[in-house]
Amino acid sequence: LKGITSRFAALLAAAGILPLLLYGAVSIFSLRDATRQSVITGNENVARQVAEQIGLYVQTNVDILQSVAGTLDDTNLERWQQDRILKHAVLDFPEFREITLFDATGTPLASSRVGQSKLVFPQSGTEFSPTTVVSPIDIDDDLLPTAVVGIRLSRVGVSSGSLVGEIRLEEMWRMVDRIRVGELGYALVVAPNGQLIAHGNPNEKPRVARGDNLSDQPLVRLLREQREAAPTSLEYTSTTGVQMLGVAAPLAPLGWTVMVEQPRSEAYAVADQLTRQLIFIIGLALLVTVTVGYFFGRSFIRPIFELMRGTNAVAEGHLNERVTITSRDEFKQLGDSFNTMADKLVELTEDVRKKERQAMFGRMAAGLVHDLSHPIQNIGNSCKLIVRVFDDPEYRLTFTRTIDREIETLKRVLDDLRNVARPAPVERFPLDVNRTVADIVESMRGYAEESGIALEAKFTSQPAIIEGDAFALGRVYRNLLTNGVQATQAGGRVTIATTRVGDKVEVSVTDTGSGIPSERLGAIFDDFVTTKKRGLGLGLAITKRIVEQLDGTISVTSEVGKGTTFTMQFPVAQQPVAVAAAAG
């Protein structure tokens, strides 16, 4: 049962659960990977677009300054005209705080400022173009991001000065502020030196004003180590311990980096939700599979169990047991076949029993004929002879003895039959086994010698007192010795021996006869089983029954051609003193 259940469970697992699990795992990983990649790509696009907008914004302002430079350079305008152009430029383009024109020595020539110009050509920064330099971003006293743009002017290849403008990049902040990815995702801008120059999260703006440096930020570091200026992404832990998904896009002309940071939990919320849903669906499918498999399996295995139950019952002899299978499949046919087979078996069994009874009756009849015909014939002969020689007292006595003996034989046969039908009760008294053996040997020695058989007895020197019935034991010995004598050729030997084995007294009867084939040994103690050509076969059955009535055991060993040994063991009596007295 266990085997078929296990195999069926294994089949269900292999055919249903494992593929579903495999499919689920592949689906979950694929879905999660694809969704996450989609999120990363989306955020990268946001970062790239912001970078493009900021780049365009800065480029536009640089273009404005270059346009102003084109108006001023080599146009022979008077100073007041240059001055007016610059003043109008800062009014027309509010991003410009100041624009000042310098000569080749760095002396201001014209400026939008009313007072002294504070600008100088940027000494460091990004080479925006061969003639244009953009200084690093500075957060001014009014908390605004400013940069200084310097344009080198030249007249026929000779330096003729420069035009320097200070730009407020407020709009860049607004661009960044407008970016919101989900609820908690923000954009930020990092300068080439790692300085944070814009942050869309209001709570993080103090870091901008402080000029925090993000050089050690994992994503900034990664981007710096990357050779190609391409968007990249990374998951890392923020300084506040939040798992973040960060993507970065380079702002190539300025060397700035636009990043979009979003808590990982929010970025992957959809992926996680889909994963949970898929796990739920797969779990549900598994549950359905297992449930269906369980109930289907039960309906499949139940007929098998029913058949096994019926088979076992029949095997145990309950031939009237039948199976009930309600399904309409091959199992139903199998069940019907089983029931038909059982019906046939009952018929066959009855037939066999009938034949066995007939055979037994025949054997019994033959045995009775054998056992009774000889004594009856002897009695009849004696009766005829006694009439003839009635006057001869010696003959008369002989015939009388013969008739008595044969009547005794008849009586014994009849006793055996009665004993089989209704076993005689045994009585128990302490008795000495050696004595009972000695008595029977003495009584049967003549019978053995008539057959040319030597009857020997061997006695243990140890006490051999048991609780037994002397008459019943005598019958046992007689049966065994008679069998031994009858199975032994003339000149052979039959030995009866007693020994003490622990708390048992053992009695063995050994002959040197023809022996019993091993295949017949198993049934030798059954009723009406005999190794002889004739006879009822009740002797050993009665013997075994008596031995067991005395709490003893009997066994047989035999070798064809060499002889047979019957061994009996009886428990030693518990009251040795009383026995000794009895034995004495």
Added chain:
Amino acid sequence: MQQASRLVSSEGLTTLSRDGRIVARLAESWTTSADGLNWTFRLRPNAFFHDGSPVDSSAVKGSLERSLAGIDRDLSPGLGDISSIETPSSHELIIRMRERSTFLLDALSVAINKVTAGSTVGAGPYMSGKSIDGEIRMEAFSRYYGGTPQIQSVVWKAYPTVRTAWAGMMRGEVDFLYEVGQDAREFIEGEASTTVFPFSRQYAYGVIFNSRRDFFKDRRVRRALNHAVNRSALVQSAFGGHARPTDIPSWPEHWAFDSSVPRMEYDPAKALALLEAANVTSFKVMPGRAPARIHFTCLFPENLPLWERIALVVQRDLSDIGIDMELQSVPIAQFNQRLVAGDFDTVLLEIVVGNSASRPYTFWHGASKQNVWGYSSPTVDSALDTLRRASDEQEYRQAFRQFQLATGDDPPAVFLALSETTRAVSKRFEVVAPAGSDILPTIADWRLADGTRRGAN
């Protein structure tokens, strides 16, 4: 810093609401005689100076007499109308007037202080402490008649820039920024831990003419200049939209303000026509300057980017009608010196318009000492005099309207915009103040969001 600390350490008998109505402070109530010459004030019985002495009539009389003898008299013309002060009882004060004056009650908003042992104490919600290392520390006055302030102590500290002050705020060292510049306002507005409180100030930016200069004597020229300036565009380009255009020196939220009075609209064609009418037609050439019908200078203090931008906008607008306004930025000391001396063609100023008519009187009446620009207009003077002596609200309203009309017809300046300023407070505090008004006067009612009493900077 001194001015801010004075605002919370001293109070007057009265104060002015945002619309110019009189509100009782140390004076609990008052009555006046039918001729308006005798005023009887009832002082609050539970008002005390910071030294623990009661705000009684003799102390108030002493304080007012010191004001009458000082600069307050020049700034508050109502004080000049007082002839005598009497103290019939400890909490009753009688003020007798030379003439009826509507300026008296707002003049009595002047701080009432008591001088003891060389120090001056007020009766406001906070007691002034000593100034140490550039800081002024004030403690809540437990006997303040309005109740003990929720915030135990206030420390005033000056910072060189908004950025440094704001950085202090981010570090938790500063809870309140007195003034946030226009440029920094947007940044701080976006900061999650701070609340900003913008409000219109009762000050107007204007390019004020030196009326003694010949080219400003003709009112048509002055009106032409007014029509040449696009105030709405200026508010956007210079103030980022955080201001209100104005063309007269009047507070538009004043209860007597007449909004139906025509405005001087931006109209360059009309400006040119007025110049033509004033016979200002020819262009003169000056070395290093653009040819112009009129050339004059505009003086303003240096290192004030907003002022410079305002000046540039006005300069460009005027250049469109052939007026060359040369900008001159000078150190503040030099600016003040030249202003008092009248050594300027025009000055760019942020001048108080006030929620009281006494403020315009101070600056634009021909007889006022504060009228340093030499402006004199009989119609304006008449309107201001009527305002000062009005006997009822009707007369006052008519005079106010007349002043609006007169300053439009005979403008003393090109008034540009009413400025807006912004204060910022940490969100640790709950600020109780009417929307759009200054939050500082209500500082005694502020409280910490967690309900505790702590110090604030």
